[in-house]
Amino acid sequence: MIAAPELLSGWGRTSPTLATVHRPDDLEHIVSQVAAPSPRGVIARGLGRSYGDAAQNAGGDVLSCSNLDAVLAIDVEKGTVTVESGVSLDTLLRVLLPLGWFPMVIPGTSYVTIGGAIASDIHGKFRHGSFADYVDRMRVVTPARGACMLEPEGDAKEFWATTGGMGLTGVITEATLKLQPVQTSRIVCDTERTNDVDDCMARMLERDHEYRYSVAWIDCLASGGHLGRAVLTRGNHATFDDLAFSDRATAREYMPRTLLAAPQWIPNGLLNPLTVRAFNELWFRRAPREPHRVVEGIKPFFFPLDSVRDWNRIYGPRGFVQYQFVVPSGSERVVRTALQRFSAARVPTFLAVLKRFEHDSRSLIGFPISGWTLALDIPAAPELTPLLDGLDELVVEAGGRVYLTKDSRLRPELLAAMYPRLDNWRSTRAALDPGNLLRSDMDRRLDLSGAGRRGA
Amino acid sequence: MRDALGEVQSVLVLGGTSDIALATVRKVVARRGARVVLAARKPETCDSAAAVLRDAGASEVHSVAFDATDFASHEGFVRATFDRFGDFDLVLVAFGVLGDQARAEHDPGAALEIVQTNFSGTVSVTVPVVTRLRAQGHGDLVLLSSVAGERVRRSNFVYGSSKAGIDGYYQGVAASLATSGVRVMIVRAGFVHTKMTDGLKAAPLSVTVDAVADAVVRGLARGREIVWVPPAMRYVMVVLRHLPVAVFRRLRL
Numbered sequence: 001m002i003a004a005p006e007l008l009s010g011w012g013r014t015s016p017t018l019a020t021v022h023r024p025d026d027l028e029h030i031v032s033q034v035a036a037p038s039p040r041g042v043i044a045r046g047l048g049r050s051y052g053d054a055a056q057n058a059g060g061d062v063l064s065c066s067n068l069d070a071v072l073a074i075d076v077e078k079g080t081v082t083v084e085s086g087v088s089l090d091t092l093l094r095v096l097l098p099l100g101w102f103p104m105v106i107p108g109t110s111y112v113t114i115g116g117a118i119a120s121d122i123h124g125k126f127r128h129g130s131f132a133d134y135v136d137r138m139r140v141v142t143p144a145r146g147a148c149m150l151e152p153e154g155d156a157k158e159f160w161a162t163t164g165g166m167g168l169t170g171v172i173t174e175a176t177l178k179l180q181p182v183q184t185s186r187i188v189c190d191t192e193r194t195n196d197v198d199d200c201m202a203r204m205l206e207r208d209h210e211y212r213y214s215v216a217w218i219d220c221l222a223s224g225g226h227l228g229r230a231v232l233t234r235g236n237h238a239t240f241d242d243l244a245f246s247d248r249a250t251a252r253e254y255m256p257r258t259l260l261a262a263p264q265w266i267p268n269g270l271l272n273p274l275t276v277r278a279f280n281e282l283w284f285r286r287a288p289r290e291p292h293r294v295v296e297g298i299k300p301f302f303f304p305l306d307s308v309r310d311w312n313r314i315y316g317p318r319g320f321v322q323y324q325f326v327v328p329s330g331s332e333r334v335v336r337t338a339l340q341r342f343s344a345a346r347v348p349t350f351l352a353v354l355k356r357f358e359h360d361s362r363s364l365i366g367f368p369i370s371g372w373t374l375a376l377d378i379p380a381a382p383e384l385t386p387l388l389d390g391l392d393e394l395v396v397e398a399g400g401r402v403y404l405t406k407d408s409r410l411r412p413e414l415l416a417a418m419y420p421r422l423d424n425w426r427s428t429r430a431a432l433d434p435g436n437l438l439r440s441d442m443d444r445r446l447d448l449s450g451a452g453r454r455g456a
Numbered sequence: 457m458r459d460a461l462g463e464v465q466s467v468l469v470l471g472g473t474s475d476i477a478l479a480t481v482r483k484v485v486a487r488r489g490a491r492v493v494l495a496a497r498k499p500e501t502c503d504s505a506a507a508v509l510r511d512a513g514a515s516e517v518h519s520v521a522f523d524a525t526d527f528a529s530h531e532g533f534v535r536a537t538f539d540r541f542g543d544f545d546l547v548l549v550a551f552g553v554l555g556d557q558a559r560a561e562h563d564p565g566a567a568l569e570i571v572q573t574n575f576s577g578t579v580s581v582t583v584p585v586v587t588r589l590r591a592q593g594h595g596d597l598v599l600l601s602s603v604a605g606e607r608v609r610r611s612n613f614v615y616g617s618s619k620a621g622i623d624g625y626y627q628g629v630a631a632s633l634a635t636s637g638v639r640v641m642i643v644r645a646g647f648v649h650t651k652m653t654d655g656l657k658a659a660p661l662s663v664t665v666d667a668v669a670d671a672v673v674r675g676l677a678r679g680r681e682i683v684w685v686p687p688a689m690r691y692v693m694v695v696l697r698h699l700p701v702a703v704f705r706r707l708r709l
Contacts, residue, residue, distance in 0.1 A: 014460035018593035018637035059593035321460045382677045408460030445457035
C-alpha cells in the first residue's frame with residue numbers, strides 16, 4: 001500500500017489541506033490503518049464529491065477507498081447487490097442496468113461511491129426514502145470493534161449512526177443494497193415551466209404523486225413577479241412499451257458518455273451576475289412553454305452535469321459553496337425568503353434545485369425531513385457569510401437543517417438545534433471510537449463528534 | 457479550521473500589542489468570533505487589547521509571554537502554545553521595533569537590537585511555527601513586513617535592512633510551504649500611523665491602521681501571497697527600486 005502526502009479539498013475546491021493518503025487494497029489494510037492511525041487520526045474518502053471538508057483530514061491520514069471496487073454478488077431472487085464500498089454508482093449502473101435492476105435512490109451525480117452514499121445518507125429526486133433506507137447490511141471497520149457487520153434492525157444504533165455519520169463512526173467497506181426492477185434504462189420525463197416559486201410548489205404538491213422522481217430548477221436571479229420561476233421536470237421509469245421501436249434494441253443500455261471537459265484553469269469571476277443571468281434565461285427559454293413529455297436516458301435525467309467532466313472548475317480557483325437546507329412542510333415561506341434574499345443580493349448562482357421529501361431520514365444525523373429542500377451553488381466569497389448565516393437562523397427557527405455533506409461554512413453553534421438527535425449520535429459514535437481516532441476537517445470545524453478537540 | 461468563506465476559528469498573534477495586529481484581529485473576530493491568543497513580552501500589557509477583542513466578538517482571548525529576543529525560549533514557547541490551544545488557523549507575525557536610526561549608526565548595541573528583534577527574532581520563532589503549521593496541514597501565516605525593505609533608504613536603513621531580510625526570508629518560507637496546505641502572506645505596508653510611528657513626520661501615501669487591517673483581511677480572502685498597503689505603493693516601489701544609485705541618493709529619502 002503506497003502512502004503519499006496530498007492536498008485534498010472537497011468538490012467546492014475551497015480550504016485544501018494536506019493529508020497522508022493511503023490507498024488500501026483490502027480489508028486487512030483498512031483494519032490495521034483504523035486501529036493505529038497517525039496522531040491526527042484517519043477518515044475515509046471516496047470520489048471526493050462532498051462539497052466541503054467532510055473527506056479531508058489536515059495533517060492526518062486519509063483512506064482513499066477507490067481500489068475497493070468489486071461488485072461481489074447480485075441476488076436476482078431477492079433483488080439485492082453486494083458491493084465493495086469504493087464502487088461508484090456509475091460502475092454499478094453499468095453492471096445492473098443490462099440485467100434490469102436499478103438502485104432505489106439515485107443522487108444528482110453518478111460519480112459517488114457506495115461508501116460515500118451511505119456515510120452521507122444521500123437522497124435524490126425520489127421522495128420516499130434516502131439511500132440508507134435500502135441498505136440491507138454493511139461491513140464497517142471501527143476502532144473499537146474492528147471489522148463488523150451492521151444490520152438496520154439488529155444493530156439499529158450503530159447502523160443509523162454510521163449512515164449519514166460522515167465517516168466518523170468507522171470505515172464502510174462493503175454493503176448490500178436493495179434494488180428495484182426496471183424494464184428499460186429510460187425515463188418518461190414531463191417538463192413544464194412555472195411562473196414563480198408559489199406556482200412551482202403548488203404544482204409539485206398537486207401532481208408529484210404521479211411520478212417517482214421530481215425536481216424543479218429555479219432561476220435565482222429572476223425577481224419581482226418572476227421570483228423563483230422554474231422548470232419542473234418529473235419522471236417515471238419507462239416501460240418497454242414506452243420506447244420508440246428504434247430504441248427497443250438498446251432498451252437497457254446505460255449510454256454513459258462525457259461530452260465535454262472543463263478547461264484546466266478558469267479565472268475567478270467568469271460566473272458573474274451577467275453571464276449567469278444569460279445562462280439562466282437560456283435554460284428557462286429552452287424548456288417548452290406548455291407541458292411536454294419526452295423519453296430520455298438515465299444520464300440526462302439524473303446526472304445532467306456529469307456530461308461536463310470537472311465542471312466544478314468553472315468557479316475558478318477560489319471555488320464555490322453549495323448551500324442546501326430543508327424545512328418542514330408548512331414553512332414554504334423560508335424557501336421564498338431565501339430566494340428573495342439571493343435575488344436581492346444578486347448572488348451569481350446557477351439554477352437552484354427545489355425538491356420535496358415525504359420521509360424523515362432514519363439516520364441519527366441524516367438530512368431529509370418531510371418538507372422542502374433548496375440547494376444552490378454560489379462562488380465562494382466572504383460576503384456570503386452574513387447572508388448564509390442569516391438564512392441559517394430562519395432554517396433553524398422553522399425546524400429545518402442544512403445538509404452536512406454540502407456544508408463548508410456552517411456556524412458550529414447551530415448544529416445541535418438543526419440535528420436534535422446529535423447527542424444520541426455522539427454517544428453511539430463515542431462507543432465505536434472511544435479514542436477519537438476518526439477525524440476529519442469537518443469534525444474539527446463543527447466539532448461534530450463533540451470531543452471538543454480544537455483541531456489537533 | 458478556516459471555512460470555505462475564509463472564517464477562522466483560532467488566531468495567534470506574535471506581538472500582541474501591535475496596533476496593526478489588533479485592528480486586523482478585531483475585524484476577523486467581528487464576523488464570527490474566534491479564539492485569540494496574544495503573545496507579548498509582558499502579557500499584562502495585552503489586557504486592554506483583550507478587552508477590545510472580547511467586545512468585538514472574540515469567543516476567548518488569552519495572553520501569553522513571548523520575548524522576541526530570547527531566542528532560546530522560542531521552540532519551547534511554540535510547543536507549549538500549540539499544545540495548549542490546538543491548531544491555529546491564522547498566525548500573525550506582528551512584532552518589531554523601529555529603533556533610533558541616528559543612535560544605531562554609532563551604537564552597535566542599538567543597531568543590533570533592531571536587527572535581533574525584527575530579523576533574528578522573527579526567524580527564530582518562525583522556524584518552530586512553520587514546523588507546527590506543516591504538521592497540522594492547514595493555516596495561514598502572515599508577516600507584517602514593510603515597504604522599507606523593498607529599497608533600503610538612507611533615513612532608516614537599519615530598520616529597512618532588517619525588514620528587507622525578513623521579507624526575503626518569508627518569500628523563501630512561502631516557497632517551501634507551497635504544497636503543504638499552509639498559506640503564507642507578506643504584507644508590505646507604507647507609512648502607517650501607529651504608536652510606533654507616533655511623532656514622526658508622515659511619509660507620502662501614509663495609511664491608517666484600519667486600512668492595513670482591511671488589506672490584510674481582503675488579502676486573506678483572496679489568497680494573496682503579497683499585499684501592498686496602499687496598493688499604489690507597489691508601483692512607487694517599482695520605480696524607486698530601479699532608480700540609479702546617483703539619482704536615488706539625491707532624493708534624500
